[in-house]
Amino acid sequence: SQTIHQWPATLVQPxxxxxxxECTVExxxxxxxxxxxxxxxxxxQLLFYSVGIGQISSEVPQNLSASRPQDRQFILxxxxxxxxxxxxxxxxxxxxxxxFFGQGTRxxxx
Amino acid sequence: KQEVTQIPAALSVPEGExxxxxxSFTDSAIYNLQWFRQDPGKGLTSLLLIQSSQREQTSGRLNxxxxxxxGRSTLYIAASQPGDSATYLCAARIKSSNTGKxxxxxxxxxxxxx
Numbered sequence: 001s002q003t004i005h006q007w008p009a010t011l012v013q014p015x016x017x018x019x020x021x022e023c024t025v026e027x028x029x030x031x032x033x034x035x036x037x038x039x040x041x042x043x044x045q046l047l048f049y050s051v052g053i054g055q056i057s058s059e060v061p062q063n064l065s066a067s068r069p070q071d072r073q074f075i076l077x078x079x080x081x082x083x084x085x086x087x088x089x090x091x092x093x094x095x096x097x098x099x100f101f102g103q104g105t106r107x108x109x110x
Numbered sequence: 111k112q113e114v115t116q117i118p119a120a121l122s123v124p125e126g127e128x129x130x131x132x133x134s135f136t137d138s139a140i141y142n143l144q145w146f147r148q149d150p151g152k153g154l155t156s157l158l159l160i161q162s163s164q165r166e167q168t169s170g171r172l173n174x175x176x177x178x179x180x181g182r183s184t185l186y187i188a189a190s191q192p193g194d195s196a197t198y199l200c201a202a203r204i205k206s207s208n209t210g211k212x213x214x215x216x217x218x219x220x221x222x223x224x
Contacts, residue, residue, distance in 0.1 A: 006153075032210050043114075044199070044214040057209065090153055094210040097142055097161065099201070101154040 002027040004102035006091050012108045019064075019078040021105050023091030026072065031093040033074040035066055038088040038104075050074060081109045112137040112204050116215035123190055124223050131185040131218045133200035138178045141203040144212070145174050145185050148197045157198075158185070162205070190222045 003026040013019060025031055035047045046059045048066035056066050063082050067075045074091060086109045091102040113136045123129055133143070142161045146154040158167045158174040160183065166175040173186040183200055197219045201212035 004153075034210070043216045044201075044212075046211050049209050049211070059211070092154075097203070098156060098159045099144060099203075099210070099212055100156060101146070103153040104151075106151065 002031070002093060002095055002100060004091055004093060004100060006089075006102035006105050008105060009103065010106045010108075012110060013081050015083055015109055016080050019076070019081050019085070019107070021076040021089055021107070023074040023076075023102060024072055025074075025093055028072075028093065028095055030071060031095065033068065034092040034094070034099075035074065035076050036090045036092060036101075038090065040087070044090065048076070083109050085109050112140075112202060112213045114200060114202050114213050114215040116198075116200060116218050118218060119216065120219045120221075122221040122223065125190060125192060127190050127222075128186070128188050129190055129220070131187070131198050131200075131220070133183040133185070133215055135181045135183075135202045135213070137202075137204070138181055139205040140178065141205045143174075143176055143183050144201050144203070145172075145183075146199045146201065148199060148217070150197075154199065187220075190220075192222045192224050195220055195222050 005024045034049045036044045038044045050068040064078050090104045115134045117132045144159045145157040148154050160167050160176040171188040176183045197217045199217045201214045
């Protein structure tokens with residue numbers, strides 16, 4: 001079965017600082033990968049998805065970017081964080097028809 | 111535009127009760143519907159997946175139903191236990207997109223009291 005690793009688990013960053021969140025998967029090859037954000041009081045929102053190396057699609061305009069340098073690695077980045085970037089970031093993959101999620105990264109921008 | 115709504119937002123029941131969580135969606139053209147459990151500060155754990163052609167799925171004390179025509183899904187939890195306390199999320203995979211995108215409800219936070 002597949003495993004999704006996310007790190008760090010928690011992160012506190014000042015406004016204007018850069019960001020790099022990493023997601024790696026095991027137990028599957030050529031997965032579709034996703035970044036979701038769960039903001040306080042709001043549901044999960046899809047930010048980016050990737051169907052392969054170097055292939056990134058953005059769902060919503062924002063201050064963040066994503067990259068997929070390797071088949072099983074998906075990175076969420078920002079050059080300058082905003083307060084509104086605070087939230088719980090979840091990496092996911094779809095295997096067959098079912099979606100699976102990592103344990104998430106809690107980002108607080110101060 | 112697909113919207114997913116979950117009612118109630120919060121629910122508190124005594125241990126042993128059977129309970130039903132509701133999920134409604136506005137566009138019946140879904141590919142499938144998935145129920146998740148989320149413990150505080152944790153990721154999502156997949157509970158049940160119902161394909162659009164199916165009526166229900168069962169796993170242990172959990173039973174999920176799907177009625178596409180009415181735009182509704184329910185998650186039935188039998189003989190609830192304190193360990194069932196968590197937030198339950200439903201998500202619809204929209205048919206019009208081949209991205210695998212899920213549209214989530216806001217969740218129902220369940221507390222089962224011993």
